[in-house]
Amino acid sequence: MIIHHPILGPRDAQEFVYLGDASLIDRPDGMTAGVEVFHDYLYNRTNPAGEHQELWYHEQGDRSWLVVTRNTVTHEITKVELARDVARSRGRTK
Amino acid sequence: MRYSGFRVIAEALTGHKGWKPVWRDPDPQPEYDYIIIGGGGHGLATAYYLAKEFGQARIAVLEKGYLGGGNVGRNTTIIRSNYLLDGNEPFYEFSLKLWEGLEQDFNYNAMVSQRGIINLIHTDAQRDAATRRGNAMIMHGADARLLSRDEVRQMYPWLNFDNARFPIKGALMQPRGGTVRDDAVAWGYARGADQRGVDLIQNCEVTGMRIENGRIKGVETTRGYIGAKKVGVAVAGSSSKVMAHAGMRLPIESHVLQAFVSEGLKPLIDGVMTFGAGHFYVSQSDKGGLVFGGDIDGYNSYAQRGNLPVIEDVAEGGMALMPAIGRVRLLRTWGGIMDMSMDGSPIIDKTHVEGLYFNGGWCYGGFKATPASGWAFAHLLAKDESHITAKAYRFDRFLKGLMIDEKGQGAQPNLH
Incomplete structure (x- = not known):
C-alpha cells in the first residue's frame, strides 16, 4: 500500500506504524467521563467492512501522525490528512 | 453411512458407485430451537456437540457461503495447548484431549x-x-x-x-x-451434525436480527426470516459485522x-x-x-x-x-x-440480548480451539452457563480488569 503523505508525497506503508481507528483521537475527559465511557473508548471498536478512518504513524519518516481513510475490503486509500488537522477540526487544541 | 476399511475395499471393487452425499442440503424451516450462525469449524462443532452431548434438537447452522469455506480452510492446521495463563491453559488442554479422541468420536479421518x-x-x-x-x-x-x-x-x-x-x-x-487436516474437521463435524438431524443451510447470509423487548426472536436471511429461541454467533473474522445487527460494538x-x-x-x-x-x-x-x-x-x-x-x-x-x-x-x-x-484471548459469552450468544475473538489461534470452542459454546447455549474451562472468556473482562493477556501487550489488537 502507498500512503500519499500530505507533506512528503507517496510513501510505502512499510515506513508507518498502525495504531487503529481514528476515533482514538476523541479521548473522553478522564476527570469527568465514567468508567463505562472510558471502557467503550479504550476497548470497543466499530470495525467496519468498508471505509475506515485510521491512525498511522510515520515512524521511519517525519514522525507525523496521519488520519488515513482506507477501504478495509479493497485496501484502497482515498484520503490522507495530518492527524493534527483532523484533531483541530474536531475542536481539540492540538 | 459409516466409514470402515471394509467399506473402502468393497467400494474399490465396485467402482466407487456406492458413495452418497455426506450430508443433506435442506431448505430452512420457519423456526428452530437453536440457530448457529457460521458454518465453519466452530459453528459446526457447536451444532454437533449440541445434538450429541447436550441432547438438543431442532438445530440449524446458517452459512453465508459453503460449509468450511472460511478460516477452517485457510489456517495452518496446528494443534497445541502450550499456554501459560489460568484462563487459557485448561481450555486449550480440554481442546487437545478432544482432538485426541475426535476421529473415533465422529467416525471421520481428520488425520490428527x-x-x-x-x-x-x-x-x-x-x-x-x-x-x-x-x-x-x-x-x-x-x-x-x-x-x-x-x-x-x-x-x-x-x-x-x-x-x-x-x-x-x-x-x-x-x-x-x-497438525490436523483442517477441511476434514469441518466435514467430519458437518456430517456428524447432519446425522443427528441438524439442518446445515448454505448460501444463507444473515442480514438482520429480530429483537423484541430485549429478546431474540429470529434472524433475517437471504433465504427469508427464520425464527429461533436461541441464536449463537460463531463467525470469527466477521464478528463485528454480524453483531452490529444486534447493535453491538465488540472489543475486536x-x-x-x-x-x-x-x-x-x-x-x-x-x-x-x-x-x-x-x-x-x-x-x-x-x-x-x-x-x-x-x-x-x-x-x-x-x-x-x-x-x-x-x-x-x-x-x-x-x-x-x-x-x-x-x-x-x-x-x-x-x-x-x-x-x-483486545487482549489476544477469545470470547464465549451471553450478550445483552436474551437468547443471543457470542463466540469469537479467536485471534490467529482459533483452529486448535475448534473442539473445545464447540463444546463450550454448546454448553453455554444449552445450559445458559459457561463451561468450566471457558469461564474466563467473558465480555466484561475488559471492564473489570480481568484480561487474559498472554503476551502482555495491552489493548492493541495488532500486537497480540
Whole structure:
C-alpha cells in the first residue's frame, strides 16, 4: 500500500506504524467521563467492512501522525490528512 | 453411512458407485430451537456437540457461503495447548484431549497427527519463561519438555544454531502437539451434525436480527426470516459485522493473517517449529510442502489477502532459521481474516440480548480451539452457563480488569 503523505508525497506503508481507528483521537475527559465511557473508548471498536478512518504513524519518516481513510475490503486509500488537522477540526487544541 | 476399511475395499471393487452425499442440503424451516450462525469449524462443532452431548434438537447452522469455506480452510492446521495463563491453559488442554479422541468420536479421518511442537529459545530469559510456561502446562495436566541445544540439534541438525542475533539455545516442546487436516474437521463435524438431524443451510447470509423487548426472536436471511429461541454467533473474522445487527460494538478488530506453502520437498521437518523471535513458524505437510507463516499484516482488513511487506518479513524469518530453504520455491500464499481481540484471548459469552450468544475473538489461534470452542459454546447455549474451562472468556473482562493477556501487550489488537 502507498500512503500519499500530505507533506512528503507517496510513501510505502512499510515506513508507518498502525495504531487503529481514528476515533482514538476523541479521548473522553478522564476527570469527568465514567468508567463505562472510558471502557467503550479504550476497548470497543466499530470495525467496519468498508471505509475506515485510521491512525498511522510515520515512524521511519517525519514522525507525523496521519488520519488515513482506507477501504478495509479493497485496501484502497482515498484520503490522507495530518492527524493534527483532523484533531483541530474536531475542536481539540492540538 | 459409516466409514470402515471394509467399506473402502468393497467400494474399490465396485467402482466407487456406492458413495452418497455426506450430508443433506435442506431448505430452512420457519423456526428452530437453536440457530448457529457460521458454518465453519466452530459453528459446526457447536451444532454437533449440541445434538450429541447436550441432547438438543431442532438445530440449524446458517452459512453465508459453503460449509468450511472460511478460516477452517485457510489456517495452518496446528494443534497445541502450550499456554501459560489460568484462563487459557485448561481450555486449550480440554481442546487437545478432544482432538485426541475426535476421529473415533465422529467416525471421520481428520488425520490428527501428534508429531510434537517446539518453541525455540535464544536467551537465558527466554529459557526461564519457557520453563515457567512448561510448568504451568504440566500443572494443568498437559505435557511439556525443555529441550537442550543438543537435543534440538539432534532433531534438526540443519537449523542455523549460530545465528549472530538469535543463536538457538534450546526449545520448549509439547510432544502431544501436532497438525490436523483442517477441511476434514469441518466435514467430519458437518456430517456428524447432519446425522443427528441438524439442518446445515448454505448460501444463507444473515442480514438482520429480530429483537423484541430485549429478546431474540429470529434472524433475517437471504433465504427469508427464520425464527429461533436461541441464536449463537460463531463467525470469527466477521464478528463485528454480524453483531452490529444486534447493535453491538465488540472489543475486536478484523485483521488479515497470511499463510504460505512451498513446493513439495522430501521429509525435512517432523513436527511443528516456532521461531517467535523471528516471527516465523513452520511445519511440513504430508504432501511435502512447507506450511509456514508469521505475523498478521497489522492493519484492519476484511480482504482475505495481504500485502508484500509481510511476505518479505516471513521469508526473512525462514531464511534466518533455515538457510537451507533458500532455493525452495513458494507455491501459494493466501490470507484469512482474524478476529483480533483486545487482549489476544477469545470470547464465549451471553450478550445483552436474551437468547443471543457470542463466540469469537479467536485471534490467529482459533483452529486448535475448534473442539473445545464447540463444546463450550454448546454448553453455554444449552445450559445458559459457561463451561468450566471457558469461564474466563467473558465480555466484561475488559471492564473489570480481568484480561487474559498472554503476551502482555495491552489493548492493541495488532500486537497480540
